[in-house]
Amino acid sequence: MKKIPDTDKKPILLLQPTSVTTAIVPLQPQEEKIISEQERLIVQVKRINQMAGELEAAILELKAIANTLTTQKRYPVLKCKNICQYFAVSVPWVKRKPDESFILTTRRVDLFRAEREAALLAQQLRQQTKKRLASQRHKKNKSGAEAHTKGLFKKVLVNKS
Numbered sequence: 001m002k003k004i005p006d007t008d009k010k011p012i013l014l015l016q017p018t019s020v021t022t023a024i025v026p027l028q029p030q031e032e033k034i035i036s037e038q039e040r041l042i043v044q045v046k047r048i049n050q051m052a053g054e055l056e057a058a059i060l061e062l063k064a065i066a067n068t069l070t071t072q073k074r075y076p077v078l079k080c081k082n083i084c085q086y087f088a089v090s091v092p093w094v095k096r097k098p099d100e101s102f103i104l105t106t107r108r109v110d111l112f113r114a115e116r117e118a119a120l121l122a123q124q125l126r127q128q129t130k131k132r133l134a135s136q137r138h139k140k141n142k143s144g145a146e147a148h149t150k151g152l153f154k155k156v157l158v159n160k161s
Contacts, residue, residue: 045094045102052091056109059089063111086111 035043066084090106097103 041102045096048092048094048104052093052107055091056107059091059109060111060114 063084063086066082069083089109089111091109093105093107095103095105
């Protein structure tokens, strides 16, 4: 390199050409992660089962909407008792066997589970209420009998004196 004086008295460095022996490597896209076919299969199984869950939720929501429309009186257009009929419904489902293989099958959608659970809860609450009322009556009767007995003893004592 040669230094050339500048008018501002600052040296300027000049680069002399050098021979280029290597080319600039062009930018390469990053290698995509290569996944095995078994990993792809597992991902697809999870995707199918997730979609089945979403489909089941959508079916149950359809039933809830239909029930709401049926019970509301502000929809006189609906002259039938039920706006929707229900038959057995299932969604695709992939199960894994103990030998690590898969089975593509179906899973039943329980359309009336909510109604059964609500009826069971109502029955349990009625039983709890009956027990609580019976217990309260027993305590009341027991305390009433004791008060009546105490009152008799007081009367007897008063009459003797």
